Amino acid sequence: MTLSGALEVASCTDPGMVRSHNEDSIASDGDQGLVVLADGMGGYNAGEVASGMATTVIITELQQLLEKKIPYEVDAHSGQLVAHQLLHEQIAKANTSIYQAAQSQPQYAGMGTTLVVALFYDNKMTVAHIGDSRLYRLRGGELRQVTKDHSLLQEQIDSGVITPQQARQSQNKNLVTRALGIDPIVEAEIHDYETQPEDIYLLCSDGLCDMVSDDDIGLALQTLSSNLKLCAQHLVQTANDNGGRDNISVILVRVLRDYPAPRSIVGKMMSWFK
Amino acid sequence: MAKLILSMDGLVLKEIALTKERTTIGRKPHNDIQIDNLAVSGEHAVIVTILQDSFLEDLGSTNGTVVNGQPIKKHFLQNNDIIELGKYKLKYVNEAVAGQAKAADFEKTMVLRPGSVKAPTAAPAASAPAGPAAAAPVAAAAGARNLSDTLAGQSVTAAPVAPPKPAAAPQKNAALQLLSGANAGKELDLTKPLTTLGKPGVQVAVITRRPQGFFITHVEGASFPVVNGKTLDAQAHSLNDHDVIELAGVKMEFFLKT
Numbered sequence: 001m002t003l004s005g006a007l008e009v010a011s012c013t014d015p016g017m018v019r020s021h022n023e024d025s026i027a028s029d030g031d032q033g034l035v036v037l038a039d040g041m042g043g044y045n046a047g048e049v050a051s052g053m054a055t056t057v058i059i060t061e062l063q064q065l066l067e068k069k070i071p072y073e074v075d076a077h078s079g080q081l082v083a084h085q086l087l088h089e090q091i092a093k094a095n096t097s098i099y100q101a102a103q104s105q106p107q108y109a110g111m112g113t114t115l116v117v118a119l120f121y122d123n124k125m126t127v128a129h130i131g132d133s134r135l136y137r138l139r140g141g142e143l144r145q146v147t148k149d150h151s152l153l154q155e156q157i158d159s160g161v162i163t164p165q166q167a168r169q170s171q172n173k174n175l176v177t178r179a180l181g182i183d184p185i186v187e188a189e190i191h192d193y194e195t196q197p198e199d200i201y202l203l204c205s206d207g208l209c210d211m212v213s214d215d216d217i218g219l220a221l222q223t224l225s226s227n228l229k230l231c232a233q234h235l236v237q238t239a240n241d242n243g244g245r246d247n248i249s250v251i252l253v254r255v256l257r258d259y260p261a262p263r264s265i266v267g268k269m270m271s272w273f274k
Numbered sequence: 275m276a277k278l279i280l281s282m283d284g285l286v287l288k289e290i291a292l293t294k295e296r297t298t299i300g301r302k303p304h305n306d307i308q309i310d311n312l313a314v315s316g317e318h319a320v321i322v323t324i325l326q327d328s329f330l331e332d333l334g335s336t337n338g339t340v341v342n343g344q345p346i347k348k349h350f351l352q353n354n355d356i357i358e359l360g361k362y363k364l365k366y367v368n369e370a371v372a373g374q375a376k377a378a379d380f381e382k383t384m385v386l387r388p389g390s391v392k393a394p395t396a397a398p399a400a401s402a403p404a405g406p407a408a409a410a411p412v413a414a415a416a417g418a419r420n421l422s423d424t425l426a427g428q429s430v431t432a433a434p435v436a437p438p439k440p441a442a443a444p445q446k447n448a449a450l451q452l453l454s455g456a457n458a459g460k461e462l463d464l465t466k467p468l469t470t471l472g473k474p475g476v477q478v479a480v481i482t483r484r485p486q487g488f489f490i491t492h493v494e495g496a497s498f499p500v501v502n503g504k505t506l507d508a509q510a511h512s513l514n515d516h517d518v519i520e521l522a523g524v525k526m527e528f529f530l531k532t
Contacts, residue, residue, distance in 0.1 A: 041383040112385055132383075152325070152386055161329070166350045171326030171368065174383040182385050206383070216467055223468045223480060226494040234482065238467070241484050 003033040006259035007120060010228035011035075011251040014236045016207055017244030023047030024205050024249040025113075027059040032066050033120030033259075034059060035251045039133050039205040041179070042102075042111030050098050050113040050181050057094040058117060062086060072122040072261050083119055083126040084190055091115065091128060091180070091188045098181025112179035115188070116147060116203050118253065122261035125195050128188040131176040134209055136217065137193075138200040138225075143218035146193065146201075150178035173210060174246075200225055201253040204235075207246035211239040221252075228252045276328050276351075276368040278321075280307065282361055292328055297321040299359065300333075313337050313360025321351070328366065330357060446530045448488050450481075453518070453525040463531075464488060477522040481513070488513045488528070495522075 009030040015022040023040040025048070036058050040051030071083035078085060094115075102108045114131025127135050132149040148154060152175040153167045162170065180186055195201075200221050209217070216238060224231035232250050239248045276292045290297070290307055299307045300318040309318075315335035322329045328351045332339040340358040341349050349355075357364040450462045450471075462469070464481055470493065472478040477495030481488055489510040492498045498506045500520040501513070513519075517528045 039383065041385070114383075156324070161324075162327075162350060169350065169352065172324065175325065175386050176383060177386045179385045219466065219468055223470050224493060226474065226478060230480075230491060230493060234468075237482075237484075241486075 002031045003120060003259050004031045006255065006257050007033060008228055008254040008256055009035060009251065010232045011249070012229075012232035012236045013249040014240065014244075014247070016247050017240050019247055021045060021048060022247045023051055024207070024247040025051035025055040026203075026249050026251055027055040028251055029059060029063055030253075032063055034062055034066070034117075035203055035253055036115070036117045037133055037203045037205065037249055037251055038113045038115050038180070039131070039207075039247065039249070040111065040113040042108065044107060046102075046108045046111035047113070049101070049108060050111040053098050053101070054094045054113045054115055054180055057097055058090050058115075061090045061093065062119070065090075070261075071119060071126070072124070081126075081192075083121060083192075087117060087119065087126060087128045087188065087190055091117075091130070091186070095180050095186045096184075099184055102181060110182075112182040114176060114205070115180050118201060118203065120195065120253070120255075120259070123195055123258055125193050125201070126190060127193065128190045130178050130180050130186060130188050132174070132206050134202075134204055134206075136202040136204070136214075138202070138218065138221040139196065139198075141218075141222055143214055143221065145214070147189070149176070150189070151176050174206065195255050197255050197257055199255045200228075201255075202235075203251040203253075205247060205249040207244070207248035208235060208239050208250055210246065211242040211244065211248070225254065228254055276323065276326070276366065278307070278357075279365040279367060280309075281363050281365070292321060292323045295323060297323065299364075307364075309359060309362050311360055311362065314362070318359060319357075326368065327351075328368075330366075335359075446532075448483075448513075448528060448530050450519070450526045450528055453527055455524040462526075471519075471526075472522040479519075479521055481528075482510070486512075490519065 007030050009028045011026050011028060013022060013024050013026050025038045025040065026036065028035040036055045038051035038054040040047030042050055065086055069082050069086060071086065073082050075082050075085050098111065098113065102111050114133040116129040116133040116135050118135060119126045127146060129135065129147045130150060132151045134149065135146045137144050137146050152172055153170055155177065156162045157164055157167055178186065202221065212235065217235065220231055220234050224234055232252050235250050236248045278290045278292065280287045280290065294306065297307065298305045298317065298320050299309065300316050301310060301314045302316040317333045318335040319330060319332050319339045322331065330339065330341065330349045330351055332347050337360060338345050341355055351366045353368040355366040357366065448464045450464065452458050452460045464483055467483050469481045470478055471481065477497055478493040479490055479499045480493050481490050489512055490499060490501065491510040492506060492508055501511060501517050513528045515530045519526050519528060
């Protein structure tokens with residue numbers, strides 16, 4: 001199955017102005033409707049190793065699996081949507097790989113990574129995330145944060161301890177409550193969303209959203225939507241102009257047209273009788 | 275680690291490190307910070323500290339708690355805040371903010387693992403990347419939960435905090451004056467971080483306002499903008515005072531405003 005021509009994808013990643021290493025990793029396959037972003041953590045180069053393992057495992061495995069599996073179908077055994085099942089399984093696989101490497105090699109001890117994955121199919125998008133890397137949507141000129149961080153700050157906001165405005169002043173940034181590769185088992189948060197032509201989706205690491213306000217992100221997506229690559233570079237540049245205290249990664253996905261699932265008449269008949 | 279500096283009439287009396295989750299302030303001897311003065315209530319206020327953040331809450335004191343001249347019920351403490359209780363002053367100092375050189379360390383992402391509250395003797399490798407700091411976040415996470423329990427349903431009344439400082443904008447303002455076309459003579463102020471020019475679908479360029487100055491970049495269309503008679507490439511081009519830009523058949527002059 002291919003979505004060729006339905007999505008435009010552009011990305012940019014940068015170590016920022018302070019860090020010497022880039023511990024973020026990004027990967028994408030526009031034809032398969034697949035984008036992955038990870039923000040690694042851990043000493044020396046362990047963060048890069050963790051985020052690199054996450055993006056590599058997830059993109060290569062899913063590329064192969066999507067050749068034969070249909071994401072919008074429901075798995076007969078589990079009753080789960082195939083898209084969800086694929087994401088669950090491959091995230092678990094990436095988690096195990098990172099966890100075992102961290103356990104067996106001392107230089108990787110304690111490494112982990114955040115993750116945000118979006119899979120596009122049948123005019124829909126399934127988003128899986130762990131930690132504080134985010135997915136935003138621009139639709140009709142309005143920017144909306146789609147994912148909710150797994151972080152101490154988000155928990156404090158949810159329970160009313162601090163307001164979102166105060167959260168921007170907090171010294172407790174970068175404390176995630178969930179990460180890939182830290183424990184033997186991790187649960188990703190997975191949700192489905194309808195997409196529309198002209199939507200723009202932004203996946204980013206906290207190096208972008210900590211340094212650039214949502215208003216400025218929204219303005220950039222709106223103003224530069226006709227040149228997605230330039231838009232991605234501009235976002236990274238703005239984060240760097242503001243101090244670039246962390247690694248910065250962005251992936252932009254623009255929906256160019258509808259991409260409904262190619263359902264045959266026989267298939268439809270079958271589904272009626274099921 | 276954040277601390278408080280207690281003073282009266284400009285005389286420093288003592289320093290108190292905010293090491294505890296709850297630091298109580300009051301006249302009675304069981305308080306962590308005892309201030310033996312009749313203007314101070316028995317149980318006057320409490321400071322709840324969650325990792326690097328501290329929150330001050332007045333405990334219904336008779337004379338109230340004032341921060342930076344404003345009476346407060348609950349307040350998210352910021353570096354150099356002055357807390358006033360009667361004649362006494364408490365200055366809040368957060369080293370994490372003050373010590374810019376160390377800032378990078380504080381910004382390393384760490385994992386809070388609620389699971390390890392139950393099993394503190396988890397495998398050593400699992401003790402999060404932060405090493406010595408790893409135990410603290412977990413304990414504080416439990417603290418956060420306690421705090422949210424006690425505050426459930428109570429809205430936070432702290433004064434709205436100003437948003438983080440916007441991008442260091444260039445000192446100078448700039449504008450474009452159209453030199454040809456239907457709107458010749460018109461001026462366009464370049465106040466936004468991004469200003470687009472041209473006709474969508476035909477030719478569009480964008481002017482970005484950055485700390486280093488103003489830059490023009492080609493966005494879309496087959497032809498590229500021309501500056502002072504020279505056609506640009508795909509790279510951003512730095513604009514100088516009185517540069518003449520040609521775009522989609524329209525000439526305009528870029529100039530800096532004083």
